[in-house]
Amino acid sequence: xxxxxxxxxxxxxxxxxxxxxxxxxxxxxxxxxxxxxxxxxxxxxxxxxxxxxxxxxxxxxxxxxxxxxxxxxxxxxxxxxxxxxxxxxxxxxxxxxxxxxxxxxxxxxxxxxxxxxxxxxxxxxxxxxxxxxxxxxxxxxxxxxxxxxxxxxxxxxxxxxxxxxxxxxxxxxxxxxxxxxxxxxxxxxxxxxxxxxxxxxxxxxxxxxxxxxxxxxxxxxxxxxxxxxxxxxxxxxxxxxxxxxxxxxxxxxxxxxxxxxxxxxxxxxxxxxxxxxxxxxxxxxxxxxxxxxxxxxxxxxxxxxxxxxxxxxxxxxxxxxxxxxx
Ligand SMILES: Nc1ncnc2c1ncn2[C@@H]1O[C@H](COP(=O)(O)OP(=O)(O)OP(=O)(O)O)[C@@H](O)[C@H]1O
Ligand SMILES: [Mg+2]
Numbered sequence: 001x002x003x004x005x006x007x008x009x010x011x012x013x014x015x016x017x018x019x020x021x022x023x024x025x026x027x028x029x030x031x032x033x034x035x036x037x038x039x040x041x042x043x044x045x046x047x048x049x050x051x052x053x054x055x056x057x058x059x060x061x062x063x064x065x066x067x068x069x070x071x072x073x074x075x076x077x078x079x080x081x082x083x084x085x086x087x088x089x090x091x092x093x094x095x096x097x098x099x100x101x102x103x104x105x106x107x108x109x110x111x112x113x114x115x116x117x118x119x120x121x122x123x124x125x126x127x128x129x130x131x132x133x134x135x136x137x138x139x140x141x142x143x144x145x146x147x148x149x150x151x152x153x154x155x156x157x158x159x160x161x162x163x164x165x166x167x168x169x170x171x172x173x174x175x176x177x178x179x180x181x182x183x184x185x186x187x188x189x190x191x192x193x194x195x196x197x198x199x200x201x202x203x204x205x206x207x208x209x210x211x212x213x214x215x216x217x218x219x220x221x222x223x224x225x226x227x228x229x230x231x232x233x234x235x236x237x238x239x240x241x242x243x244x245x246x247x248x249x250x251x252x253x254x255x256x257x258x259x260x261x262x263x264x265x266x267x268x269x270x271x272x273x274x275x276x277x278x279x280x281x282x283x284x285x286x287x288x289x290x291x292x293x294x295x296x297x298x299x300x301x302x303x304x305x306x307x308x309x310x311x312x313x314x315x316x317x318x319x320x321x322x323x324x325x326x
């Protein structure tokens with residue numbers, strides 16, 4: 001890998017103890033996110049994208065069993081105490097979610113909310129903090145920051161609330177931003193505005209971004225690299241151009257074929273046959289084999305690891321039959 005990894009994930013596993021048994025939400029995930037890149041994580045609902053993001057932040061609920069290592073700038077977050085982690089989240093890593101309403105405090109004016117975050121992490125207070133809030137609101141293109149700072153979350157539109165969340169996330173000047181479906185709840189026009197805003201901020205601040213989305217058309221526009229998750233595993237990782245030109249995993253191809261705004265493979269729009277497997281009962285072998293159009297005997301028995309199968313260092317796939325398409 002040419003550039004330094006800002007975030008390096010090794011053998012990440014996340015299990016939940018449920019009444020019906022152990023639910024494997026993330027299985028043996030390895031990933032290095034490079035400094036400055038925008039990495040998109042895609043996959044159907046329930047594949048483990050959000051759980052992976054929360055594991056990186058070490059924000060999983062207590063009942064989650066997290067294994068493996070997550071390193072940030074080479075430091076193992078597993079060795080961090082509560083205070084160190086909280087410091088890191090306040091100064092280096094931030095996250096924005098799909099529904100900003102859940103993250104803002106409904107009883108607090110938006111400006112006070114952002115100011116509290118500033119005061120908690122950056123030790124700014126009084127007039128300096130208030131001034132900084134206005135600057136942040138300006139940075140996220142709020143037309144009248146003074147007035148907006150005095151409003152409550154329910155008075156703001158979805159797009160404005162997401163801007164407020166982005167301002168809160170930026171308040172600690174993070175070098176790494178995780179955006180978990182930040183535009184899914186918004187209408188198309190607002191989505192485009194928020195995306196262009198995020199893209200500008202990222203360029204200006206030189207942030208590294210992990211962007212989680214279902215929208216492959218969007219991925220094709222913004223991603224430097226793409227990672228595809230299926231049933232808790234990363235099944236393909238590739239530079240964006242490479243991925244859209246020549247996806248190697250049958251699941252990636254299926255996702256592309258049923259993506260409404262893309263006609264990458266020239267195939268008619270189709271739905272992927274079958275369903276994502278129940279995480280309490282993963283199929284033996286490759287978890288995708290029951291839905292896979294090209295599965296062979298080996299796929300039912302052995303689970304392929306994510307590897308550079310075609311000799312291209314940057315393109316990894318977890319499939320025995322990856323070269324069927326070539
Ligand atoms: N606190 C929890 N307790 C038990 N199971 C959980 C918990 N959180 C997540 N899961 C399970 O972990 C799996 C992965 O969930 P996750 O939220 O990461 O999916 P996702 O890829 O983000 O889906 P979506 O696209 O719908 O957001 C799912 O089967 C989910 O039900
Ligand atoms: Mg999710």
